[in-house]
Amino acid sequence: MYRHGRDLSFIPPFPTGAFWAVTPMFRTRLESEINIGIRIKRMPMKVNFHPKSLIASTLLLAALLQPIYAYSADNRSDMIVLCQKDSVSSNNSAKSFKATQLILPATLIAVGSFGACNKDFKRLNNTIKDGMDNLRGDHYLRIDDYVQYLPVASYLGLGFIGVKSKHSFKERLAVGLTSYLSMAAIVNTTKSLAKEPRPDSGTKNSFPSGHTATAFTGAELVREEYGTVAGVGAYTVATGVAFLRLYNGRHWFNDVIAGAGIGILSARIGYWLLPLYQRWFNWNTSTSENSIVLVPSYNHSEHLLSVNLVYTF
Secondary structure (H helix, E strand, O other): OOOOOOOOOOOOOOOOOOOOOOOHHHHHHHHHHEEEEEOOOOOOOOOOOOHHHHHHHHHHHHHHOOOOEEEEOOOOEEEEEEEEEOOEOOOOOOOOOOHHHHHHHHHHHHHHHHHOOOHHHHHHHHHHHHHHHHHHOOOOOOOHHHHOOHHHHHHHHHHHHOOOEOOOHHHHHHHHHHHHHHHHHHHHHHHHHHOOOOOOOOOOOOOOOHHHHHHHHHHHHHHHHHOHHHHHHHHHHHHHHHHHHHHOOOOOHHHHHHHHHHHHHHHHHHHHHHHHHHHHHOOOOOOOOOEEEEEEEEEOOOOEEEEEEEEEO
16 A cells, blocks of 8 residues: 555556556645555556547546546456645635625526516517517527536535635535525526426426526626636626527516526625525634545446445535
């Protein structure tokens, strides 16, 4: 067993087992930030992975930006485990409520609500819909069903790849859960009350846009937690989701405006409630250290791909 701080620059390759190499330029950083455990046993050179399992495993590792690999030739696994500490800034503070923070989301929600009942705004909605229909033709782009979750995934995960966050992972998780519960409650309640028909099907749940609210909740969380630069990227993704809701004919223009306002408001609700959670659970953000271990493994005999996640806080 090789432990943290030992010489890990080279371990013999197959067929003696697993190997992991570190280039000199990254070696110091890895020894200071990553705990590495390696268990080696003799394994056959020929490994037959099922293509779907290999693709799924590769996508999972790329998405999380964690170089974690696992292999199994029988019911026991030979694995490489990396444990990455969360990067938490030492000068963070909880976000207190300020009335001025209501101005932007309240304005967006008010404009979107106004558009649901004003005849002139409805003419604008129809004009935009016709323009999107002409632009789209029969070529729909449904990636908004998945991209809407990219900002919140970034919010939770950026701290584990070296980006300085204001709060620990457990605090980000609490804020994120509060924000998305608030967003879901506001969106679904409003949909059931407004009963606005969708432009493509007439189903009476168009106002407000839930996809847009989801994306903008994550974007505001990223901006608040990681700063303006990361926030610009997240808001670009969220704006793209809002555009795709119009492009695919799923929403009116006022739907996505209100959805953006609800998303921003929901994210701020999460941060407004964080000081309460810190008092309840006695969280000390200045001294907290967190680590996460993600271990994908493949059982060759049963053709089974599994993932184990361990988080320490």
